[in-house]
Amino acid sequence: xxxxxxxxxVLLLVLAFIVRSVVEQSSKQxxxxxxxxxxxxDVAALNIWLEREESLAEVxxxxxxxxxxxxxxxxxxxxxxxxxxxxxxxxxxxxxxxxFESELEHLGYLxxxxxxxxxxxxxxxxxxxxxxxxxxxxxxxxEKVAQGEATVTRPFESLxxxxxxxxxxxxxxxxxxxxxxVKDDAGKPIAALALLxxxxxxxxxxxxxxxxxxxxxxxxxxxxxxxxxxxxxxxxLKMIGLIPDREDAHSILNIQIRDPQVDMVSGNRPTLRLAxxxxxxxxxxxxxxxxxxxxxxYRDYRGVPVVGAWTWLPEYEMGVATEMxxxxxxxxxxxxxxxxxxxxxxxxxxxxxxxxxxVIVARKEQETRRAVIKxxxxxxxxxxxxxxxxxxxxxxxxxxxxxxxxxxxxxxxIEKTTDEAVARFEREVQLTSQLNHxxxxxxxxxxxxxxxxxxxxxxxxxxxxxxxxxxxxxPLPEDRVIHLLKQIAGSLSxxxxxxxxxxDVKPANIFLTHRGGVYDFVKLLDFGLVKAVDGxxxxxxxxxxxxxxxxxxxxxxxxxxxxxxDARSDIYAFGAVGFYLLTGTTVFEGDSIIExxxxxxxxxxxxxxxxxxxxxxxxxxxxxMKCLEKDPAKRPQTAAExxxxxxxxxxxxxxTIQDASDWWRQKMExxxxxxxxxxxxxxxxxxxxxADATLIVxxxxxE
Numbered sequence: 001x002x003x004x005x006x007x008x009x010v011l012l013l014v015l016a017f018i019v020r021s022v023v024e025q026s027s028k029q030x031x032x033x034x035x036x037x038x039x040x041x042d043v044a045a046l047n048i049w050l051e052r053e054e055s056l057a058e059v060x061x062x063x064x065x066x067x068x069x070x071x072x073x074x075x076x077x078x079x080x081x082x083x084x085x086x087x088x089x090x091x092x093x094x095x096x097x098x099x100f101e102s103e104l105e106h107l108g109y110l111x112x113x114x115x116x117x118x119x120x121x122x123x124x125x126x127x128x129x130x131x132x133x134x135x136x137x138x139x140x141x142x143e144k145v146a147q148g149e150a151t152v153t154r155p156f157e158s159l160x161x162x163x164x165x166x167x168x169x170x171x172x173x174x175x176x177x178x179x180x181x182v183k184d185d186a187g188k189p190i191a192a193l194a195l196l197x198x199x200x201x202x203x204x205x206x207x208x209x210x211x212x213x214x215x216x217x218x219x220x221x222x223x224x225x226x227x228x229x230x231x232x233x234x235x236x237l238k239m240i241g242l243i244p245d246r247e248d249a250h251s252i253l254n255i256q257i258r259d260p261q262v263d264m265v266s267g268n269r270p271t272l273r274l275a276x277x278x279x280x281x282x283x284x285x286x287x288x289x290x291x292x293x294x295x296x297x298y299r300d301y302r303g304v305p306v307v308g309a310w311t312w313l314p315e316y317e318m319g320v321a322t323e324m325x326x327x328x329x330x331x332x333x334x335x336x337x338x339x340x341x342x343x344x345x346x347x348x349x350x351x352x353x354x355x356x357x358x359v360i361v362a363r364k365e366q367e368t369r370r371a372v373i374k375x376x377x378x379x380x381x382x383x384x385x386x387x388x389x390x391x392x393x394x395x396x397x398x399x400x401x402x403x404x405x406x407x408x409x410x411x412x413x414i415e416k417t418t419d420e421a422v423a424r425f426e427r428e429v430q431l432t433s434q435l436n437h438x439x440x441x442x443x444x445x446x447x448x449x450x451x452x453x454x455x456x457x458x459x460x461x462x463x464x465x466x467x468x469x470x471x472x473x474x475p476l477p478e479d480r481v482i483h484l485l486k487q488i489a490g491s492l493s494x495x496x497x498x499x500x501x502x503x504d505v506k507p508a509n510i511f512l513t514h515r516g517g518v519y520d521f522v523k524l525l526d527f528g529l530v531k532a533v534d535g536x537x538x539x540x541x542x543x544x545x546x547x548x549x550x551x552x553x554x555x556x557x558x559x560x561x562x563x564x565x566d567a568r569s570d571i572y573a574f575g576a577v578g579f580y581l582l583t584g585t586t587v588f589e590g591d592s593i594i595e596x597x598x599x600x601x602x603x604x605x606x607x608x609x610x611x612x613x614x615x616x617x618x619x620x621x622x623x624x625m626k627c628l629e630k631d632p633a634k635r636p637q638t639a640a641e642x643x644x645x646x647x648x649x650x651x652x653x654x655x656t657i658q659d660a661s662d663w664w665r666q667k668m669e670x671x672x673x674x675x676x677x678x679x680x681x682x683x684x685x686x687x688x689x690x691a692d693a694t695l696i697v698x699x700x701x702x703e
Contacts, residue, residue, distance in 0.1 A: 028295045070122075073191075177195065215325035220318050223317060227253065259278050263305070264302055265303065308322060308323035408459065426454075441458055470584050505577060506573065569632070575625070583611045
């Protein structure tokens with residue numbers, strides 16, 4: 001009962017895990033797609049802006065008037081390379097400044113300047129930069145201009161003071177240059193015209209065209225991991241100490257995209273100095289010129305777990321990334337997870353409760369059944385002492401209340417009362433009850449009590465099984481072996497004719513008793529592993545008994561193809577039983593079941609005479625060896641053939657009823673005397689008078 005609720009719970013959990021996995025993958029894919037969409041939108045807008053700035057610089061650089069004045073200033077600079085004053089005094093500079101002034105008012109740039117191709121400032125709207133050659137302009141930008149192409153530099157810190165939004169003059173403010181070549185009459189670049197741009201206004205605004213939620217941001221960075229645009233989290237960065245807590249402090253050019261390895265926003269402090277911290281997962285990949293997306297999560301420069309997408313712009317030597325806090329990106333997924341784990345907990349608690357309830361119920365039922373057994377009354381049958389236990393149940397001596405007939409009553413093990421066990425138990429009874437051969441154990445009755453105790457009643461046998469017989473008294477004479485084998489073959493013959501295969505023929509399942517004054521009467525027991533060869537039995541019951549039987553007596557096909565056994569497998573086991581009765585040993589022996597099974601499948605057995613070291617009647621030996629053939633086609637095909645062959649043996653009939661009676665009387669007397677002597681010895685050990693002990697022994701002898 002308790003298996004089904006747990007199985008249902010497990011099935012629901014498996015389905016829930018599958019659904020959860022699918023939803024998580026879908027959610028991650030959605031987040032990845034959104035990040036890439038935002039990144040692509042921002043990068044596209046950035047490229048449009050950069051191209052626009054390059055185009056404006058090119059248009060201005062191609063003005064004939066500017067080209068003429070630039071050529072004059074280049075000549076002055078070359079004639080007086082160390083004379084800054086010569087440039088400042090030149091009328092060309094004054095005229096050029098007049099040209100620049102109208103552009104500055106119209107386009108809104110900070111400044112317009114001219115650089116020689118080696119990086120020296122030869123013109124500007126202000127005097128401070130003129131003549132300087134130490135401006136931190138990226139070398140690649142000048143090289144690109146020298147090749148005749150326009151470009152835009154990465155943001156860098158200006159060396160010259162300019163007015164901030166608050167009106168204060170301050171140096172080191174972020175600056176970008178849109179640069180285009182100024183060419184001579186031959187079309188050869190002679191200088192670089194530069195438009196000074198405020199990246200904290202223009203550049204950062206472009207990267208903020210698209211961003212997600214409350215924590216999404218897109219930013220640019222260089223190969224060293226330096227932030228080139230304004231962060232969305234300047235106030236947070238001041239709180240956690242990554243930038244100074246001043247009104248004019250900004251993140252642009254002041255933040256390293258490095259992993260602090262702790263969440264600084266939550267108040268944790270990093271253990272590594274800034275220079276020793278690694279680049280974030282995103283930056284480390286991007287500076288290797290690798291574009292990518294990560295939705296599994298990594299820490300950003302604040303130490304907050306984020307998801308992100310990034311790309312590298314090699315023509316500008318900078319990367320662009322868009323990121324979002326992982327907690328915000330997967331908030332719907334986290335709600336799903338909480339719901340899932342809540343459902344999971346409820347299912348587990350429910351399954352445990354059902355399990356406990358069903359176990360309690362099952363135990364109560366078992367206690368009730370035990371009480372019935374303890375009361376030793378099953379319907380019309382009264383139970384007496386327990387005779388033994390088998391694979392599926394317990395056997396008691398008992399009697400019918402009305403008939404008073406001694407009976408063996410087999411009860412299905414209370415611990416094994418399952419639907420399958422009951423089906424197998426009923427199957428054993430039904431198949432065995434079809435057999436009425438005198439050498440097959442007889443079934444009297446079958447039923448179950450209101451408490452659910454399953455039982456069947458069969459004839460009560462008194463005697464000894466053949467396994468114990470050989471173990472106690474050694475190998476049997478040939479005439480007695482023939483006498484016993486004919487009875488076994490007779491029982492099997494009837495079973496096989498009804499389409500029933502025993503599948504576990506062995507000495508322990510063959511009982512030697514007496515009936516109607518006839519001793520050495522055989523009874524074939526335990527049809528619990530029988531198989532109906534007409535196919536009417538349920539496949540599940542048959543498969544339960546796959547490779548059924550005892551390894552010492554298994555046929556080769558029973559080992560290699562257990563689902564294909566037929567009556568000839570019982571004949572192989574019959575031969576192995578005959579071998580055991582004659583020699584006192586099994587056909588094959590080994591240190592493990594596998595070794596024994598291998599020998600049954602591959603090795604040829606010794607003859608009984610070779611095993612005993614003395615002659616054995618040839619006719620009997622031939623019958624046994626023929627039964628032990630590996631190929632079923634070479635064995636006797638029916639048990640009836642065995643009965644006929646055994647009847648033709650020279651020793652058949654030599655074991656008489658009188659021989660059997662004498663043997664049983666002799667062995668029973670020996671057993672009785674041994675029991676009485678043991679009893680006398682026990683009394684003697686507890687008796688203080690040796691005379692009393694002698695009297696008991698004498699009485700025992702007289703008995």
